[in-house]
Amino acid sequence: LFIILKIAIDRRVNLQAKYKVLAILFLIHIIIGLVINFVSPGTIVTGLRSYLKWIPLFLLPVVFKIEKEVLKKQIYLILFMGLIQTPVALYQHFIQFKGHPSGDPITGTLGAGSSGALSILLICIISVLTAFYLRKKIGLWLFVVTVFVLFIPTTINETKITAILLPISLFLTYF
Numbered sequence: 001l002f003i004i005l006k007i008a009i010d011r012r013v014n015l016q017a018k019y020k021v022l023a024i025l026f027l028i029h030i031i032i033g034l035v036i037n038f039v040s041p042g043t044i045v046t047g048l049r050s051y052l053k054w055i056p057l058f059l060l061p062v063v064f065k066i067e068k069e070v071l072k073k074q075i076y077l078i079l080f081m082g083l084i085q086t087p088v089a090l091y092q093h094f095i096q097f098k099g100h101p102s103g104d105p106i107t108g109t110l111g112a113g114s115s116g117a118l119s120i121l122l123i124c125i126i127s128v129l130t131a132f133y134l135r136k137k138i139g140l141w142l143f144v145v146t147v148f149v150l151f152i153p154t155t156i157n158e159t160k161i162t163a164i165l166l167p168i169s170l171f172l173t174y175f
Contacts, residue, residue: 006063015062075128082125082150084109085118089153103158119159122150127169134174 030051034044060066085108097105107114110121126147133143154162 002063010063019058079125079129079146081109082122083146085122085153086149089118089156093156103156106153106157108153115157116159116161118157119154119162120165122154123162123165123169126150126166127173130170130173 033039039047088108089106092106092108093103104115105112106118108118110118129138129143129146129150132138133140138146154166
């Protein structure tokens, strides 16, 4: 609601053309899926709730100028939250769930049933670090050590998706 009001007051949208194209392609994708599958109106509303709930986060830069320092602090916070997962996952693996036949209970601080979410979160952080390394924002030594520490929980929770997502995310980052 605030984003709509801000756009109405300022009468302008600070959105680059590539984001407009992405939004149009996303809408076309949704419309084609609805038409092809003959989706009922109730299902459309339910689906839109789950798929479009992240749109406000996508639109925040349209109405708010994000300072570099604030963004830097947020990136450090996310990195810190990712690094915290390693000691928690090691504690869960070697103490809390010692002797458990699988790594499914290893979820870090994300809670029960979040083994896959933990791996996805850490793979995303590794991809951002890779982008920083490729842009020469961080050195090789810091990159290697940090990626190693972030990779530990994804190996001890034994999620199979890591073997698929990590190469894809690294390839896309290099691309």
